[in-house]
Amino acid sequence: xxxxGFRPLxxxxxxxxxxxxxxxxxxxxxxxxxxxxKEVGDGNLNFVFIVIGPSGSVVIKQALxxxxxxxxxxxxxxxxxxxxxxxxxxxGHLCPDHVPEVYHFDRTxxxxxxxxxxxxxxxxxxxxxxxxxxxxxxxxxSEYMARTLFYTSLLYRSTTEHKRAVxxxxxxxxxxxxxxxxxxxxxxxxxxxxxxxxxxxxxxxEAVRTDNxxxxxxxxxxxxxxxxxxxxxHGDLHTGSVMVTHxxxxxxxxxxxxxxxMGFDVGAFxxxxxxxxxxxxxxxxxxxxxxxxxxxxxKTIVETWNLFHKKFIVLWDEHRDGSGEAYxxxxxxxxxxxxxxxxxxxxxxxxxxxxxxAAKMIRxxxxxxxxxxxxxxxxxxKRADCERQALSFAKMLLKERRKxxxxxxVISSIQHLHx
Amino acid sequence: xxxxGFRPLxxxxxxxxxxxxxxxxxxxxxxxxxxxxKEVGDGNLNFVFIVIGPSGSVVIKQALxxxxxxxxxxxxxxxxxxxxxxxxxxxGHLCPDHVPEVYHFDRTxxxxxxxxxxxxxxxxxxxxxxxxxxxxxxxxxSEYMARTLFYTSLLYRSTTEHKRAVxxxxxxxxxxxxxxxxxxxxxxxxxxxxxxxxxxxxxxxEAVRTDNxxxxxxxxxxxxxxxxxxxxxHGDLHTGSVMVTHxxxxxxxxxxxxxxxMGFDVGAFxxxxxxxxxxxxxxxxxxxxxxxxxxxxxKTIVETWNLFHKKFIVLWDEHRDGSGEAYxxxxxxxxxxxxxxxxxxxxxxxxxxxxxxAAKMIRxxxxxxxxxxxxxxxxxxKRADCERQALSFAKMLLKERRKxxxxxxVISSIQHLHx
Ligand SMILES: Nc1ncnc2c1ncn2[C@@H]1O[C@H](COP(=O)(O)OP(=O)(O)O)[C@@H](O)[C@H]1O
Ligand SMILES: Nc1ncnc2c1ncn2[C@@H]1O[C@H](COP(=O)(O)OP(=O)(O)O)[C@@H](O)[C@H]1O
Ligand SMILES: [Mg+2]
Ligand SMILES: [Mg+2]
Ligand SMILES: [Mg+2]
Ligand SMILES: [Mg+2]
Ligand SMILES: [Mg+2]
Numbered sequence: 115x116x117x118x119g120f121r122p123l124x125x126x127x128x129x130x131x132x133x134x135x136x137x138x139x140x141x142x143x144x145x146x147x148x149x150x151x152k153e154v155g156d157g158n159l160n161f162v163f164i165v166i167g168p169s170g171s172v173v174i175k176q177a178l179x180x181x182x183x184x185x186x187x188x189x190x191x192x193x194x195x196x197x198x199x200x201x202x203x204x205x206g207h208l209c210p211d212h213v214p215e216v217y218h219f220d221r222t223x224x225x226x227x228x229x230x231x232x233x234x235x236x237x238x239x240x241x242x243x244x245x246x247x248x249x250x251x252x253x254x255x256s257e258y259m260a261r262t263l264f265y266t267s268l269l270y271r272s273t274t275e276h277k278r279a280v281x282x283x284x285x286x287x288x289x290x291x292x293x294x295x296x297x298x299x300x301x302x303x304x305x306x307x308x309x310x311x312x313x314x315x316x317x318x319x320e321a322v323r324t325d326n327x328x329x330x331x332x333x334x335x336x337x338x339x340x341x342x343x344x345x346x347x348h349g350d351l352h353t354g355s356v357m358v359t360h361x362x363x364x365x366x367x368x369x370x371x372x373x374x375x376m377g378f379d380v381g382a383f384x385x386x387x388x389x390x391x392x393x394x395x396x397x398x399x400x401x402x403x404x405x406x407x408x409x410x411x412x413k414t415i416v417e418t419w420n421l422f423h424k425k426f427i428v429l430w431d432e433h434r435d436g437s438g439e440a441y442x443x444x445x446x447x448x449x450x451x452x453x454x455x456x457x458x459x460x461x462x463x464x465x466x467x468x469x470x471x472a473a474k475m476i477r478x479x480x481x482x483x484x485x486x487x488x489x490x491x492x493x494x495x496k497r498a499d500c501e502r503q504a505l506s507f508a509k510m511l512l513k514e515r516r517k518x519x520x521x522x523x524v525i526s527s528i529q530h531l532h533x
Numbered sequence: 534x535x536x537x538g539f540r541p542l543x544x545x546x547x548x549x550x551x552x553x554x555x556x557x558x559x560x561x562x563x564x565x566x567x568x569x570x571k572e573v574g575d576g577n578l579n580f581v582f583i584v585i586g587p588s589g590s591v592v593i594k595q596a597l598x599x600x601x602x603x604x605x606x607x608x609x610x611x612x613x614x615x616x617x618x619x620x621x622x623x624x625g626h627l628c629p630d631h632v633p634e635v636y637h638f639d640r641t642x643x644x645x646x647x648x649x650x651x652x653x654x655x656x657x658x659x660x661x662x663x664x665x666x667x668x669x670x671x672x673x674x675s676e677y678m679a680r681t682l683f684y685t686s687l688l689y690r691s692t693t694e695h696k697r698a699v700x701x702x703x704x705x706x707x708x709x710x711x712x713x714x715x716x717x718x719x720x721x722x723x724x725x726x727x728x729x730x731x732x733x734x735x736x737x738x739e740a741v742r743t744d745n746x747x748x749x750x751x752x753x754x755x756x757x758x759x760x761x762x763x764x765x766x767h768g769d770l771h772t773g774s775v776m777v778t779h780x781x782x783x784x785x786x787x788x789x790x791x792x793x794x795m796g797f798d799v800g801a802f803x804x805x806x807x808x809x810x811x812x813x814x815x816x817x818x819x820x821x822x823x824x825x826x827x828x829x830x831x832k833t834i835v836e837t838w839n840l841f842h843k844k845f846i847v848l849w850d851e852h853r854d855g856s857g858e859a860y861x862x863x864x865x866x867x868x869x870x871x872x873x874x875x876x877x878x879x880x881x882x883x884x885x886x887x888x889x890x891a892a893k894m895i896r897x898x899x900x901x902x903x904x905x906x907x908x909x910x911x912x913x914x915k916r917a918d919c920e921r922q923a924l925s926f927a928k929m930l931l932k933e934r935r936k937x938x939x940x941x942x943v944i945s946s947i948q949h950l951h952x
Contacts, residue, residue, distance in 0.1 A: 336859065
């Protein structure tokens with residue numbers, strides 16, 4: 115498999131690699147005695163090694179030239195590691211509190227060395243399944259989204275900087291194509307990779323494939339995904355790309371990073387919270403009916419959007435006379451107009467968010483990659499009930515998104531589904 | 534001025550250059566005796582030499598590192614010649630009947646050798662001022678726009694090809710920035726470069742600068758221009774970039790070429806026809822009241838859009854099962870849905886066209902670069918009347934464009950202005 119100096123590492127060869135790499139061994143206090151190395155990649159694509167030594171720790175992520183959860187039959191450029199490292203650095207610079215530091219990047223080896231996000235951090239999705247409340251989640255993730263999206267958009271950047279960065283990230287086309295396929299295409303056609311809770315959802319899956327209005331709307335979202343370079347998006351901001359404790363929130367895994375529509379990130383996050391909501395009935399038991407937790411999820415959805423909105427506008431106001439070239443202060447020169455342009459911008463972004471969020475929900479129910487929120491519900495009939503509710507809400511949201519004016523309207527609509 | 538091998542040529546040094554360049558001298562039949570060389574650049578940016586010898590002819594266009602009509606005080610990358618040559622070749626490949634052949638390109642010298650578009654070809658704008666009808670104009674220009682825009686969009690291209698090309702043309706950022714400034718910004722603020730028929734239009738120009746709704750709408754168009762890579766657009770498709778005879782139509786000067794919204798090209802052309810229409814009253818005299826000619830312009834506007842629409846849809850149908858990745862045939866798999874997506878696509882494109890067309894009209898009346906259509910009206914009061922009508926129509930069109938359903942509605946609205 116070796117080619118041009120690339121070789122996949124295992125627990126053993128990784129030690130040699132670290133020894134030979136000062137930027138990594140220094141993070142381990144140059145003390146490499148009795149390193150504990152564990153491969154923990156529970157993700158879909160890559161290999162992740164946790165390396166713990168007596169005097170420090172580090173995480174090593176390596177991309178192989180295929181999709182891990184499918185195997186070598188689905189090749190995928192390992193160059194994605196370059197775009198992951200670039201996005202981690204860029205987003206980390208903009209929002210260091212919520213992005214792990216990159217210690218080392220090796221383009222040949224497609225290998226990133228980064229901060230070990232230590233226990234008790236767990237993947238947010240697992241926390242949501244366990245029914246754990248995260249009181250700072252909305253605050254933190256809205257901060258991450260507002261800062262990374264605002265500062266990489268034309269609200270902050272000159273078009274010169276913007277076009278240079280857009281060109282660079284055009285190189286991540288293979289990962290974009292993966293999204294195009296698994297989010298915007300496969301769920302709407304017969305595909306060998308699709309699956310769902312069969313036979314319960316057979317007719318629901320078919321209904322997705324034969325819904326003309328749904329497919330019309332998905333086409334518009336796909337075009338926006340392919341054509342609109344609005345900001346450097348994470349590109350895979352589901353609840354499996356966030357690690358949390360009670361008071362810490364860390365965003366990992368931006369290997370799909372590229373210049374795309376902001377709503378793709380905000381929608382991914384909110385859409386996955388909505389999935390978590392609809393999965394709760396499947397996790398309810400005698401000890402915990404999850405009613406209170408469901409309310410917490412809905413509250414978190416509202417707060418995430420509202421805080422994102424607020425923080426984004428604060429950044430915009432702060433930099434109104436700055437370098438951004440979308441709204442020149444000499445033109446957008448009175449409070450009434452400034453309000454108008456912000457309202458229009460945020461309204462469009464809200465509708466994009468709902469559309470992309472809904473598309474991300476649908477693909478997790480009838481597409482190739484499902485979410486543990488539902489997969490962990492062992493009773494298939496029960497799982498199918500939860501999934502069907504989520505699917506039918508998502509279809510409605512995708513088609514009717516322009517009718518929603520505020521995030522609270524979305525919540526009302528969720529609550530009315532089974533009141 | 535020489536730097537890295539670049540030197541501006543004049544009539545004399547050009548002969549030496551041609552002698553040393555086989556791809557050019559061969560076009561002159563290798564017969565360089567008594568060459569006639571004339572610099573004819575009536576354009577705003579570059580130097581254009583017509584070279585005629587006893588056995589052939591060629592046009593040489595050279596970009597200098599500033600904007601010709603302003604002078605060295607407004608620097609502008611001479612690299613624009615590279616993007617002009619690239620776009621000429623790409624568009625020429627897609628539509629050879631309406632784009633001059635490129636014989637030679639010298640990146641160091643920022644110099645393009647191309648087919649001499651011989652007399653009786655004249656610049657379309659001059660023909661419109663002279664009141665000449667071009668019976669094939671709508672047919673030809675709609676063919677050019679449909680083919681160049683369709684084939685460089687995701688309706689024909691894979692996202693792999695698309696992203697590669699988008700990245701390449703991100704390099705033409707300086708020319709994009711010029712458009713951002715002179716089309717989307719300067720007319721809406723006080724700028725040293727703006728001018729208008731003063732004092733007649735003083736309050737009209739001010740009204741543009743204080744119209745909140747207009748500025749809100751212009752912001753949306755500017756964002757689309759900066760962010761949306763829909764197709765390889767010409768980028769400067771006004772009636773001064775088209776050379777015509779009774780039965781030939783040739784599109785020149787795509788130095789602003791980049792991946793942008795299709796409506797920017799279609800709108801530029803239609804907007805400039807509308808300007809030509811509003812200028813006619815200023816060219817009317819006892820011998821010719823221009824009434825019939827005005828009807829011909831309106832008819833040409835209608836036919837251009839309708840033929841463009843028709844040809845674009847024909848191409849789409851032809852390549853429905855082809856390489857384009859926007860609408861996969863397995864998803865968009867029934868006639869009703871295929872109709873729906875086309876209607877939506879063309880409706881959006883129509884509204885973009887009206888918006889960009891209107892913006893291009895406005896900037897020609899109160900911005901830096903005016904059009905000969907109006908400038909040739911020597912009576913300032915009369916000129917101001919024509920311009921005011923055009924301006925007020927354009928403002929309405931920009932703000933109300935989404936209310937128009939067909940191009941004939943636009944024409945009715947023009948006709949009602951002074952009926
Ligand atoms: N910096 C880190 N610190 C701790 N654990 C991590 C870190 N990065 C990844 N992980 C663990 O590895 C898993 C897979 O990582 P991820 O970046 O999501 O890979 P993939 O691209 O394959 O989805 C995560 O779910 C998490 O459990
Ligand atoms: N290929 C050509 N054949 C004949 N005349 C041409 C040709 N290209 C340009 N010209 C003449 O030169 C003028 C300026 O050319 P253009 O490409 O529009 O330059 P600019 O970029 O400066 O606007 C045109 O208006 C036209 O009269
Ligand atoms: Mg992951
Ligand atoms: Mg990943
Ligand atoms: Mg020109
Ligand atoms: Mg010109
Ligand atoms: Mg030009």
